[in-house]
Each structure stands twice: as C-alpha cells, then as structure tokens.
Amino acid sequence: MDITNLKSWELRDKILNKEISSYEVTEAFLEKIDEVEDEINAFITIDADRALEKAKQFDQKLMEGEEIGILAGLPIAIKDNIMTRNLRTTCASKMLEKYIPPYNATVVEKITREDGIILGKTNMDEFAMGGSTETSYFGPTRNPKNKSFVPGGSSGGSAAAIAAQESALSLGTDTGGSIRQPASYCGVVGIKPTYGLVSRYGVVPMSNSLDQVGVFGKDVKDAYIALKSIVGYDPLDATSSKKAKLEDIKFEEISLKGLKIALPKEYDELRVEGDQEIREVFKKSLKVFEDNGATIEYVSLPYLKYALETYYLISTAEVSTNLSRFDGIRYGHRALDYNTLDELYINSRTEGFGEETKRRIMMGTYALSQGYKDEHYKKALKLRTLIKNDYDRVFRNFDIILSITSPILPFPFDSVINSPVDMYKADTYTVPVNLAGLCAMSVPMGEVDGLPVGLQITANRFEEKKLFTAAYGFERSAK
Amino acid sequence: MSYKTLVGLEIHVELMTERKMFCNCKNEFGSMPNTNVCPVCLGLPGALPVMDKQAVKYAIMAGIAFNCEIDNTIIMDRKSYFYPDLTKGYQISQSDFPLCKGGFLEITLKEGTKKIRLERIHIEEDTGKQIHTDHGTTLLDFNRSGVPLIEIVTKPDINSAEEARLFLEKLKNTIKYIGISDVKMEEGSLRCDVNINVVDEDKGIKSNISEIKNLNSFKSVVKAIEYEQERHIALLESGKNTDKETRRFNELTGETILMRKKFQASDYRYQFEADLSKIKLSDDWIKEIESTMPELPDQKKKRFIEQYNITEYDASVLTQSKELSFFFEELVSLIEDSKLAANWVMTDVMRRLNEEDKEIAKLNLSAQSLAELLNYVKSGKINNNTAKKVLREMLETNKTASFIIEKNGLIQISDEDELEKIIDEVIKENQQSIEDFKNGKDRALGFLMGQIMKKTKGKANPNTANKILIDKINGN
Structure with missing residues (x-):
C-alpha cells in the first residue's frame, strides 16, 4: 500500500496510534521523491538523511510517552525563501545559490517544536516573483496533473510536492496569490492567512506589507493541521499580531447553513479572456453552497478594479528595497570581474538576479523615484486604503466572499511567461486579498479540460475559522 | 561691505541604550569587531527589525530638552543607497514625519541670550564601520550597525564660528545632563556636519551652500566655519559664487577641500518601513517621560541663583557641565557655605581646569577633599593664602589637606x-x-x-x- 496518498490527518492518527512510525512515513515520501522528482522538480534541496534522523528521534519520543506536537512526525516541505539553519536557502536565485543560513525562521522553529519532519526546500519563482515557477534559477517545476503545464507560482514547488505525494504538507508564501494560484493549478488546498497571523521572521521578503506565510495540504483538514502548527504572535516580527491564534475547529459539526456569502459584481466586469469554462464550474460550486443552506448576494466593491495596478506599484516598490541587501558585499553572489565598488554592485546584481526580478526592481525603483513617487507609489497607497474600506464594508454583513482563484487555467511552459502583463492579470482575483490583509483559501472545485480549477474563499482579518467552515462544508458536499 | 554668515548644523548623536535600535545586540563601544551582531543588524535575508523602547524614550527626552513638539506616532522610512557599511541597502530613518519637530536652544552671548531654532530631531540607525588597511583592502565592522542615533537639524540661525561653538557646547552639555549619550566626538558618539553660506547684505547676494564633513572636534568646526566664510566672501567679492558642494575639512592644514559637487539632490527614494508598521505612543508614557526628566542646565542655573544666592554669571559657569554642577552642590552640602564654595570653584578650581584643559571628573580633586581644606579656612585654622598653596600641593601630590597642613605646620596662630x-x-x-x-x-x-x-x-x-x-x- 502506498501510504503517500493518505491524507495527513489520516497519517497523523496512524502515527499516534503507533500503527505506523514517522520513520516509515518519512521513508515512503522520500521514496516517492526518488521516483518522481526527476520529472516534477518540486525540490531545490532535499535533506533526506537529516529527515530520517529526526523521524527516528520522534519515534523514540513517542515511544517514551513524551508530549507530542501537532505535526506528530509528519513530513513537511518548506518553500526555499524560508530560512532553515544549516540547510541551503536559495530563493531559487543564482544570487543565493550557495547560501547556508545561520538561523531559522520562526515558522521553522515552530514546525520543529510541533514535531514536523522537514524533508527539504521547494522550488519557486525567483524571490517569489512569478506565477508559474518558470523564473527559478533551478529550472521549472512541472504540474503533477499534467507535466506539460506549469504548476502555478510562485510557490509552485510546494503545491506540486503535495499533488505528486512527495510530501504530506508544505509551506509556501503568498504576496499576491503565490499560494492560492498554484493550489488551484495543482488541485490541492492552499491558505493565505491574515497578515499578522504567522510570523514573517526569517522569511525573505518580496513585498513586506503583503507577504504572508501559508500552507498546502491535500484537503481542508490537512491544511488546518499545517496552519495550526505555525500561527502565533512573534516578538521578533513587529507586524505579527498579538491576536494571532487559530481556534480549535470541530470539523464533524460544521454546517453551511446560514452562511452569508457575498459575490463582488465587479468580478463579472473584470473578466479575463478565456475564463468562461472556469466560471461554469464556479456556478456549480455556488449551487453546492445554496443547497446546503447558505445565502448568496451580489455586493459592490467599486475600487476592486484598481487592485491589480495598485498591487503592482506597491509590491514592486517594496521589492526594490527588499532586494537591495543583495549587493555582493557580505553574502550571496559576487561577480569575479570588477574594478570599482560600483562595478562590484552592478556586476554582482546583473549576474545574480534573473530577468523577472530585475524587471520588478526597475519598476519599483521607478515608482519610488523623485517626480514619480507622488503619482505612482503614494497614489497606490491611497487606493489600497480605499480597497480595504470596501472590504470592511462588505464584511460587516457577510461571512465570506467567493470567487474563482485564477481566471486562467494552468498553461504550457514558455507561453504566458513571454507576456509579463498577461502573467500579472492571472493575479486579478488574488491580489486584493493581500492589499487588504485578509485571509483566503483556494480549494479544488472541479476540472476544465482535465486541469484542476480552484475556488477562492475570502474572509475578514483573523476569521480563518470561517474559511475552514466554508471550505470544509463545500469539500464534504462536493464529493 | 557687510556680510552675514549663515550656518546650520546637522548633528548626529549616538544614544547610550543597552541594546541596539532594532535587535537585542549590545550597544557597546570598543568591543572586538563583529562580536555584537545578529541576523537583524547584519541585514541577513529574512531578518526583521523591532523597535527598542529605550531608544524612543531617549529621543523623546532629547525632544523635551530642546523644546520640541513630540509626535505621538512613529513612522519610520527606508532611505535607499548603496554603501559597504550599510547592510540592507537602505537605512531605517525618518523622512516626512520626524519624531520631534521644531524646538530651540538658547546660547549666552555677551549681548544677551540668543535662540537657535531647530528644524527637527529624528531617529535612525547607525551604519557599520569601514576600516581601510595599509595594503589596500577594506575591513567591515558591524558592531555599530543598528546603534540608535538622533539627528538634530538646526535652522540657519547661527551667524559665526563662536556661536556655533557655544551652541555645540550647550547641546553637548544638555545631552549629558539628560544622560542619553556620552557625546564624545573622538569616539563618534557626537558627529557634526556644517552647512554654511554668506549673504552680502548690501547687494542682497547669497553664496551657495557648502556642506562640510569630517569635523572631529569643536575646534575643527570653528576653524572650518572661519575658513569657509572667508572663502565664500572672497569669491563673492571677486564677482563669483561658490558651487553647491560637499567639502571635507583637513585637520592638518585647517582648510576645506572639495569632495563632490551637488548637481542635483540625491534621491533616497524614501519609503514607509512596513516592517515596523506605525507605532502609536501613549500620551501617558510621553507625560511620564516629561515628569521624570532630569534637571536641565537652564533650570539648574535658575535654581542655583535662588538657592545659593550667587550671581547669574557664577551660576552659568557652575552649570556649564553636569559634573561641575554636581561637584559644586556636593561641596556646598559639605561645608554649608555657598559663597565660599562658589568663590573657590569659580577661581582656583576653574583656573586649574582651564590651565590643564580638563573636565572636573579628570581633575585629581573630589568635592570631599576640597571640603576638608575649606573647613580649615572656615574655622579660621588656616588663612586664604595658605589654603591656596595647600590646594596647589594637593593637586600635585594627591595628598589630603590635613596631611599637608600638619606636615608643614600651617595651622594659624590665633592664640x-x-x-x-x-x-x-x-x-x-x-x-x-x-x-x-x-x-x-x-x-x-x-x-x-x-x-x-x-x-x-x-x-x-x-x-x-x-x-x-x-x-x-x-x-x-
């Protein structure tokens, strides 16, 4: 029996009942990696020996009756922009090709404390910029559902690792959809938590006012276990919230009855070419909610139509400063050929960064420059507040907002990547959530042409419980 | 022809907090290079800043001491530029919303007091240090990276080198009084840049502003201002003008030399530092800081005049430095005679300090030992002239007054x-x-x-x- 196709919550029960050891589980996933990784390329670094050693230690701990953390010896894969002490962390960039961090991100500390077994570091778009994992210095990840297609991005490796059964759980980061879109493309569950719910300490920032660490799992309950292990206030992250907590949820008691659902009518106007079939699947999904006693109403969020432009101005402006520290002086790639200090900077960064990264640094530098800052960056900040206000108004009367996760299906390699603006448009439904600091989840809602499509559920800040309620209610009924 | 010199100062003061501004590393001068460092102050990927409360408190104390308006929201900004001693490619500083706005400091001139107005005081982090070796390599020490600083910017209210010196003395003294920095120019905990230009008041022409860097002592500041005002006047007189430029003061020659021309203002692309979000300060906390402020020089001077019945001049000299004022008050409490104490500190002690160019703490004399001597005078056992000789011997030999008096049999004959x-x-x-x-x-x-x-x-x-x-x- 291939245990890698079991859900994490099933494996967890088996481990805790001592039907199976963490070592056996870890070994099974590592074997699966051996089997499929050549094709999938979900990982940049695999830490097999240490993972088996840790699993052995966990089994010992379990035998001795010690207190066990929530991850209970489950294997977990970590996106490669999250710092792991003594384990190479590259951000999928040549710039950090050989970078071995001297410290752990807070989420990694938490995972270790909760008895997660870290399998390795997953592939991604370089510095989390992209929606296809094609900008990785270490080659693209393939979509396990159809290997000619991209897995989405930027957390493509983490999503593919779940879909290909290479890991039980995984961590990703989401700045404008980087968890939800690959979850949708790979047919798994992905959560972008509320800004401030999970510590960002030790997570290489792309756009620090938008970034949030989140999780992937095979289903809603898997994602819950993963998220539960990493939430919490962190004194090392000034943007983490003292309210950061994930309530206990009794999944068997969940009901969709009385759930108030809002549908932004602006989404009908914002249609992206070719999204017709995805919308059909979405309509069927709405029916599942209605059939189970939820109510659905159209609402208006007038500023939503500016979200994409607002997002790309703010995010690139932040990218431009966040990536300034990679200058070739103290760590990371340093050009061999230079005569002056300026040349050292220029050559190191020119060689170390990929094309998309450079494009965004340039856009952000432009948006912040004198003479442009007021009409670009500052205007975007104002729009961000207006978008937030729109959401606040809706959430006064509604529990969740529903939409599709991505307006386009997973696409073949070397297609959309050549048209940056089309690639950015794929983020239409996901970026507003980050701008407003809300929480959202993508759950599989069906297939189009044999490719998975995801349903995006959005809830107000720190209302993750509503996400899980809606998502689990839907998942259970849609079966 | 009549020229007016306009000087504005930009002063950086390192705050003597326990910890650095954004991490838990020790804030300590003189440690082994790169020992007080962590992922945050090294700017490692993923590390995040957290604001140190003591740094904010110290900056607010400075704001109160310099009569500023304190903002109750802290907004930090990223100031972008590349330099090897800057770990993140940006410095966390403040741009549009300084913590302290306005304010002033009064200096005492012969003609009376003069208000030097401040533009602002903002908080920011210090950078690391570059050490250039003899064989052409550059070493980097990040112990200083992330040490909290305040930057004090004055309006161009200073009109001479002497006013600049008086202002800096007063500023240094005030900061020492409130105990937020050791303000040592030689260790870099006080740094000063000068902005200077002159106005030809007859013709109504102004020279362009020069910024002078590398000023390592108050004397250098004075010399640089004197040198620059002459240079500006000479250029204006010959019908030319100065260029907007940054110049470096050469301590050996007493001259300033061109570093770089300022063709356009540098674009630092200031950006809100979202990693710190906006920090709200409670009014209660600010009030608490206000109510627990140590006595400031001007307040102490006023009190000295009233409490010790001494002249305004004496009071201003005695409060010039925190240590001297403490010395005086201790002496008064020991001999219970403020007139006698003031006379001795103002004459014999001050003379000695001036001769040796020392501060009271460095002089071989405690208030207790001087009190012992003065008690001999007070009780009539020795006379004033003898006491002066004894003091001289005390300072030279580091012996007590009683030892010297007994050894030399100096007790007065009153019988x-x-x-x-x-x-x-x-x-x-x-x-x-x-x-x-x-x-x-x-x-x-x-x-x-x-x-x-x-x-x-x-x-x-x-x-x-x-x-x-x-x-x-x-x-x-």
Whole structure:
C-alpha cells in the first residue's frame, strides 16, 4: 500500500496510534521523491538523511510517552525563501545559490517544536516573483496533473510536492496569490492567512506589507493541521499580531447553513479572456453552497478594479528595497570581474538576479523615484486604503466572499511567461486579498479540460475559522 | 561691505541604550569587531527589525530638552543607497514625519541670550564601520550597525564660528545632563556636519551652500566655519559664487577641500518601513517621560541663583557641565557655605581646569577633599593664602589637606598671648613705622603686618594680629 496518498490527518492518527512510525512515513515520501522528482522538480534541496534522523528521534519520543506536537512526525516541505539553519536557502536565485543560513525562521522553529519532519526546500519563482515557477534559477517545476503545464507560482514547488505525494504538507508564501494560484493549478488546498497571523521572521521578503506565510495540504483538514502548527504572535516580527491564534475547529459539526456569502459584481466586469469554462464550474460550486443552506448576494466593491495596478506599484516598490541587501558585499553572489565598488554592485546584481526580478526592481525603483513617487507609489497607497474600506464594508454583513482563484487555467511552459502583463492579470482575483490583509483559501472545485480549477474563499482579518467552515462544508458536499 | 554668515548644523548623536535600535545586540563601544551582531543588524535575508523602547524614550527626552513638539506616532522610512557599511541597502530613518519637530536652544552671548531654532530631531540607525588597511583592502565592522542615533537639524540661525561653538557646547552639555549619550566626538558618539553660506547684505547676494564633513572636534568646526566664510566672501567679492558642494575639512592644514559637487539632490527614494508598521505612543508614557526628566542646565542655573544666592554669571559657569554642577552642590552640602564654595570653584578650581584643559571628573580633586581644606579656612585654622598653596600641593601630590597642613605646620596662630609676644617684638624693631602710621601713613600698617607674617611664616591669623597690632599702637 502506498501510504503517500493518505491524507495527513489520516497519517497523523496512524502515527499516534503507533500503527505506523514517522520513520516509515518519512521513508515512503522520500521514496516517492526518488521516483518522481526527476520529472516534477518540486525540490531545490532535499535533506533526506537529516529527515530520517529526526523521524527516528520522534519515534523514540513517542515511544517514551513524551508530549507530542501537532505535526506528530509528519513530513513537511518548506518553500526555499524560508530560512532553515544549516540547510541551503536559495530563493531559487543564482544570487543565493550557495547560501547556508545561520538561523531559522520562526515558522521553522515552530514546525520543529510541533514535531514536523522537514524533508527539504521547494522550488519557486525567483524571490517569489512569478506565477508559474518558470523564473527559478533551478529550472521549472512541472504540474503533477499534467507535466506539460506549469504548476502555478510562485510557490509552485510546494503545491506540486503535495499533488505528486512527495510530501504530506508544505509551506509556501503568498504576496499576491503565490499560494492560492498554484493550489488551484495543482488541485490541492492552499491558505493565505491574515497578515499578522504567522510570523514573517526569517522569511525573505518580496513585498513586506503583503507577504504572508501559508500552507498546502491535500484537503481542508490537512491544511488546518499545517496552519495550526505555525500561527502565533512573534516578538521578533513587529507586524505579527498579538491576536494571532487559530481556534480549535470541530470539523464533524460544521454546517453551511446560514452562511452569508457575498459575490463582488465587479468580478463579472473584470473578466479575463478565456475564463468562461472556469466560471461554469464556479456556478456549480455556488449551487453546492445554496443547497446546503447558505445565502448568496451580489455586493459592490467599486475600487476592486484598481487592485491589480495598485498591487503592482506597491509590491514592486517594496521589492526594490527588499532586494537591495543583495549587493555582493557580505553574502550571496559576487561577480569575479570588477574594478570599482560600483562595478562590484552592478556586476554582482546583473549576474545574480534573473530577468523577472530585475524587471520588478526597475519598476519599483521607478515608482519610488523623485517626480514619480507622488503619482505612482503614494497614489497606490491611497487606493489600497480605499480597497480595504470596501472590504470592511462588505464584511460587516457577510461571512465570506467567493470567487474563482485564477481566471486562467494552468498553461504550457514558455507561453504566458513571454507576456509579463498577461502573467500579472492571472493575479486579478488574488491580489486584493493581500492589499487588504485578509485571509483566503483556494480549494479544488472541479476540472476544465482535465486541469484542476480552484475556488477562492475570502474572509475578514483573523476569521480563518470561517474559511475552514466554508471550505470544509463545500469539500464534504462536493464529493 | 557687510556680510552675514549663515550656518546650520546637522548633528548626529549616538544614544547610550543597552541594546541596539532594532535587535537585542549590545550597544557597546570598543568591543572586538563583529562580536555584537545578529541576523537583524547584519541585514541577513529574512531578518526583521523591532523597535527598542529605550531608544524612543531617549529621543523623546532629547525632544523635551530642546523644546520640541513630540509626535505621538512613529513612522519610520527606508532611505535607499548603496554603501559597504550599510547592510540592507537602505537605512531605517525618518523622512516626512520626524519624531520631534521644531524646538530651540538658547546660547549666552555677551549681548544677551540668543535662540537657535531647530528644524527637527529624528531617529535612525547607525551604519557599520569601514576600516581601510595599509595594503589596500577594506575591513567591515558591524558592531555599530543598528546603534540608535538622533539627528538634530538646526535652522540657519547661527551667524559665526563662536556661536556655533557655544551652541555645540550647550547641546553637548544638555545631552549629558539628560544622560542619553556620552557625546564624545573622538569616539563618534557626537558627529557634526556644517552647512554654511554668506549673504552680502548690501547687494542682497547669497553664496551657495557648502556642506562640510569630517569635523572631529569643536575646534575643527570653528576653524572650518572661519575658513569657509572667508572663502565664500572672497569669491563673492571677486564677482563669483561658490558651487553647491560637499567639502571635507583637513585637520592638518585647517582648510576645506572639495569632495563632490551637488548637481542635483540625491534621491533616497524614501519609503514607509512596513516592517515596523506605525507605532502609536501613549500620551501617558510621553507625560511620564516629561515628569521624570532630569534637571536641565537652564533650570539648574535658575535654581542655583535662588538657592545659593550667587550671581547669574557664577551660576552659568557652575552649570556649564553636569559634573561641575554636581561637584559644586556636593561641596556646598559639605561645608554649608555657598559663597565660599562658589568663590573657590569659580577661581582656583576653574583656573586649574582651564590651565590643564580638563573636565572636573579628570581633575585629581573630589568635592570631599576640597571640603576638608575649606573647613580649615572656615574655622579660621588656616588663612586664604595658605589654603591656596595647600590646594596647589594637593593637586600635585594627591595628598589630603590635613596631611599637608600638619606636615608643614600651617595651622594659624590665633592664640592672643602668642601673637602679642611676636607683635611686641615687631613694634620694638620698627619704631619708625609706628611713627609713620601715627602720622597718617596707612601703608605702614601693611608693612608691619608683613613683618608679623614673616616672623610667623604666614601662620598668624590676620584678623586677630591686625586687631592686636592696632590696639597696641593706639594704647602706646
């Protein structure tokens, strides 16, 4: 029996009942990696020996009756922009090709404390910029559902690792959809938590006012276990919230009855070419909610139509400063050929960064420059507040907002990547959530042409419980 | 022709907090290179800043001391530029919303007091240090990276090198009073850049502003301003003008040399530092800081005048430095005579400090040891002149007053019988002077007293001897 196709919550029960050891589980996933990784390329670094050693230690701990953390010896894969002490962390960039961090991100500390077994570091778009994992210095990840297609991005490796059964759980980061879109493309569950719910300490920032660490799992309950292990206030992250907590949820008691659902009518106007079939699947999904006693109403969020432009101005402006520290002086790639200090900077960064990264640094530098800052960056900040206000108004009367996760299906390699603006448009439904600091989840809602499509559920800040309620209610009924 | 010099100062002060501004590393001068460092102050990927409360408190104390308006929301910004000692490619600083706005500091000129207005005080992190070696390599030490700084910017209210010096003295003194920095220019905990230009008031022409860097002492600031104002005036007189530029002061030659021209303002692309979000300060906390502020120099001066009944001049000298004012107050409490204490500190102690160009803390003299000496004076056991000699010996030998007085047998002769004997001898030997005195030559009395002192090796109690002498002359 291939245990890698079991859900994490099933494996967890088996481990805790001592039907199976963490070592056996870890070994099974590592074997699966051996089997499929050549094709999938979900990982940049695999830490097999240490993972088996840790699993052995966990089994010992379990035998001795010690207190066990929530991850209970489950294997977990970590996106490669999250710092792991003594384990190479590259951000999928040549710039950090050989970078071995001297410290752990807070989420990694938490995972270790909760008895997660870290399998390795997953592939991604370089510095989390992209929606296809094609900008990785270490080659693209393939979509396990159809290997000619991209897995989405930027957390493509983490999503593919779940879909290909290479890991039980995984961590990703989401700045404008980087968890939800690959979850949708790979047919798994992905959560972008509320800004401030999970510590960002030790997570290489792309756009620090938008970034949030989140999780992937095979289903809603898997994602819950993963998220539960990493939430919490962190004194090392000034943007983490003292309210950061994930309530206990009794999944068997969940009901969709009385759930108030809002549908932004602006989404009908914002249609992206070719999204017709995805919308059909979405309509069927709405029916599942209605059939189970939820109510659905159209609402208006007038500023939503500016979200994409607002997002790309703010995010690139932040990218431009966040990536300034990679200058070739103290760590990371340093050009061999230079005569002056300026040349050292220029050559190191020119060689170390990929094309998309450079494009965004340039856009952000432009948006912040004198003479442009007021009409670009500052205007975007104002729009961000207006978008937030729109959401606040809706959430006064509604529990969740529903939409599709991505307006386009997973696409073949070397297609959309050549048209940056089309690639950015794929983020239409996901970026507003980050701008407003809300929480959202993508759950599989069906297939189009044999490719998975995801349903995006959005809830107000720190209302993750509503996400899980809606998502689990839907998942259970849609079966 | 009449020229007016306009000087504005930009002063960086390192705050003496326990920890660095955004991490838990020790804020300590002089440690082994790169020992007080962590992922945050090294700018490692993923590390995040968290604001140190003590740094904010110290900056607010500065704002209160300099009469600023304190903002109750802290907004930090990223100031972008590349430099090897800057770990993140940006410095966390403040742009549009400084913590402290406005404010002023008063300096005392011969003509009276003058207000030097401040533009702002903002908080920011310090950078690391570059050490250039002899063989052409550059070493980096990040112990200083992330040390909290305040930057104090004045308006161009300073009109001479002397005013600049007085302002800096007062600023340094005030900061020492509130104890937020050790303000040592030689260790870099106080740094000062000068912005200067001159106005030809007859023609209404201004020279362009020069920024002067590399000023390592107040003397350098004075010299640089003097040099620059001459350079600006000379150029204006020859019908030319200065360029907007940054210049470096050369300590050896006393001249300034061009570093770079400023063709356009640098674009630092200031951006809100979202990693720190906006920090709200409670009004209660600000009030608490206000109410627990140490006494400031001007307040102390006022109190000294009232409490110790000394002149305004004496009070301003005695409060010039925190240590000196503490020395004085301790002395007063020990000898319970503020006049005597003020006289001695103002004359003999100050003279010594000036001669040796020292601060009171570095002088070989505690308030207790001076009090011991002055108690001899107060009780009439030694006279003033003897005491001055004893003080000199105390400072040179580091011995106590009592040891010196006993060793040299300097206790005054106040015993009337003993003095009478000596005075009788003097009268006998100097009949001519007695006659002179009786004939109205007052100077003769001085001569006689001199003779008495000579016989007693200066130990005669002058008041008693004088009285006996006059009685004897008149009685005879």
